[in-house]
Amino acid sequence: MATDGKSNLSFVLNKPLDVCFQDKPVPKINSPHDVLVAVNYTGICGSDVHYWLHGAIGHFVVKDPMVLGHESAGTIVAVGDAVKTLSVGDRVALEPGYPCRRCVHCLSGHYNLCPEMRFAATPPYDGTLTGFWTAPADFCYKLPETVSLQEGALIEPLAVAVHITKQAKIQPGQTVVVMGAGPVGLLCAAVAKAYGASKVVSVDIVPSKLEFAKSFAATHTYLSQRVSPEENARNIIAAADLGEGADAVIDASGAEPSIQAALHVVRQGGHYVQGGMGKDNITFPIMALCIKEVTASGSFRYGSGDYRLAIQLVEQGKVDVKKLVNGVVPFKNAEEAFKKVKEGEVIKILIAGPNEEVEGGLDTTVDEKKLKEAKACGGSGCC
Numbered sequence: 001m002a003t004d005g006k007s008n009l010s011f012v013l014n015k016p017l018d019v020c021f022q023d024k025p026v027p028k029i030n031s032p033h034d035v036l037v038a039v040n041y042t043g044i045c046g047s048d049v050h051y052w053l054h055g056a057i058g059h060f061v062v063k064d065p066m067v068l069g070h071e072s073a074g075t076i077v078a079v080g081d082a083v084k085t086l087s088v089g090d091r092v093a094l095e096p097g098y099p100c101r102r103c104v105h106c107l108s109g110h111y112n113l114c115p116e117m118r119f120a121a122t123p124p125y126d127g128t129l130t131g132f133w134t135a136p137a138d139f140c141y142k143l144p145e146t147v148s149l150q151e152g153a154l155i156e157p158l159a160v161a162v163h164i165t166k167q168a169k170i171q172p173g174q175t176v177v178v179m180g181a182g183p184v185g186l187l188c189a190a191v192a193k194a195y196g197a198s199k200v201v202s203v204d205i206v207p208s209k210l211e212f213a214k215s216f217a218a219t220h221t222y223l224s225q226r227v228s229p230e231e232n233a234r235n236i237i238a239a240a241d242l243g244e245g246a247d248a249v250i251d252a253s254g255a256e257p258s259i260q261a262a263l264h265v266v267r268q269g270g271h272y273v274q275g276g277m278g279k280d281n282i283t284f285p286i287m288a289l290c291i292k293e294v295t296a297s298g299s300f301r302y303g304s305g306d307y308r309l310a311i312q313l314v315e316q317g318k319v320d321v322k323k324l325v326n327g328v329v330p331f332k333n334a335e336e337a338f339k340k341v342k343e344g345e346v347i348k349i350l351i352a353g354p355n356e357e358v359e360g361g362l363d364t365t366v367d368e369k370k371l372k373e374a375k376a377c378g379g380s381g382c383c
């Protein structure tokens, strides 16, 4: 068997700031529709860092030790008898949440809203920072030849951005403002451009993040000031010559001042999408929403078609996810990687699987100096 002699070492959160490595049994394929995947690379998401620091996100509380990680790509090592679409050796991006497939949300195509969702590294479910992972074959997406396994690990946050940006209903030639230039905001900016936006304005409170955004996808940037949301909004409109306002505004910060400014930046009849997750309750400019007849949507994770589109965007060279990766660390350095994300020293860092050789190790030279000013959540309130 391909797992012989291989480690199923897993990176386990016991309680806040208390992690350990545990050699767990290699999981078994329990359904003929499942596959067994050797995990090659895993990215760290803000939510992983949040669980590591606080042991909870909202009502999701880590009560028992939980394996972290959900942004992964791997290689198929075994397939169930009924699997027709994947073979041993295929390289795949892992979609880390499995819905019930039977409820009204699943049956209407919105499986991301399934109340029975089993999502990796959302308690009580273990995550993908482990040697081997079993998954339904239809939640493993074969990577094209030209897409690397490291890029494959970035498909998860890109799928988040695809889902958010879809809700913004961007038409070719339209203008888009993205609040927040962390990984999700950067990817939303790139997806908006791929959807044909003529102007994509990245807004943040950290100058170095905006410099990177300009080199990545943004046509314009704006450094948010400590002024009223209305004034920030007027400045954004002026900086990018948005006329009456932006056709679509995406919040990828979760920060209250950013959300407030967003409602003043969007044009009459425009679209506003809430992707950022910060405080549960904020003061919200509801009159602007009403009077301008803004269409507002929330966005949660990803649904039908989002992973496939994310992979296509990478394959076609429309979103260069490699640019976001500052370095790759061996599995034994997983906690160090979490610290670097928390300190805002990296945009994305990948942790190699426990059976993966890593050459070179972490390289934060690209952005180390600049990004040191940033905090992991950039003050959005999530951490």
Ligand SMILES: NC(=O)c1ccc[n+]([C@@H]2O[C@H](COP(=O)([O-])OP(=O)(O)OC[C@H]3O[C@@H](n4cnc5c(N)ncnc54)[C@H](O)[C@@H]3O)[C@@H](O)[C@H]2O)c1
Binding pocket: 045, 046, 047, 160, 179, 180, 181, 182, 183, 184, 185, 203, 204, 205, 206, 209, 224, 252, 253, 254, 255, 256, 257, 258, 274, 275, 276, 277, 278, 299, 300, 301, 302, 374, 376, 377, 378, 379, 380, 382
């Ligand atoms: N909707 C979903 O399914 C989903 C999935 C993943 C992440 N998220 C959320 O999306 C958000 C972004 O994720 P990320 O990984 O890029 O996080 P991040 O913390 O790296 O990025 C947030 C960015 O917002 C910036 N920011 C803070 N205050 C601001 C302000 N007033 N104006 C403008 N920018 C401001 C920060 O400097 C930072 O660059 C987070 O809130 C995260 O929880 C949502």
Ligand SMILES: OC[C@H](O)C(O)[C@@H](O)CO
Binding pocket: 045, 047, 057, 122, 156, 157, 160, 301
């Ligand atoms: O990318 C998926 C997200 O990280 C998760 O949904 C998390 O933020 C909430 O559980």
